[in-house]
Amino acid sequence: RKEVEQDPGPFNVPEGATVAFNCTYSNSASQSFFWYRQDCRKEPKLLMSVYSSGNEDGRFTAQLNRASQYISLLIRDSKLSDSATYLCVVSRNYQLIWGAGTKLIIKP
């Protein structure tokens, strides 16, 4: 079993819809949490850090449940440009541990 698990998708979603991704992690010693976005054949780029109290950045909302070891990402009013792979990442000390990513396809 992988340390960070995500549904690989793809999620096919119409433009303007709301979409939610979930991620679970198995190591309770994980210290910090992130969502990265990766476009096809490009490097991962930090989308947002995830804080225990939950946080929002425009159309994106991230939640963390430490007790359940569960992280979520909500995208509202989805745009065509949101099409990408979304990677759930946990950190311990210097090391990042990555999920395999969830592929999102926004359709016009």
Place this chain on the structure above:
Amino acid sequence: DTGVSQNPRHKITKRGQNVTFRCDPISEHNRLYWYRQTLGQGPEFLTYFQNEAQLEKSRLLSDRFSAERPKGSFSTLEIQRTEQGDSAMYLCASSPKREAYNEQFFGPGTRLTVL
């Protein structure tokens, strides 16, 4: 451009040859990381430097792989006697030293194809 840079962007080599990749981190970042990513997977950690010291190496990093960061600035990753299974995207990332968070910033990667 003040981001992480990597060279070359693409490398095609024959099995058994040696290859070397370079990474230039963001200038004020003292931490540097190498990852390998294959299709459909997230990046896998290879090794980590704090300044010039290599503090951790993954078990994925066989004795054919070596990384250096001689002056605590740029880093090189060398693969000797390449195998077809080494074909992957090699990503470099850097981060500033922060106690609480470890946000890493990635270069564009070097895509290696071993024929």
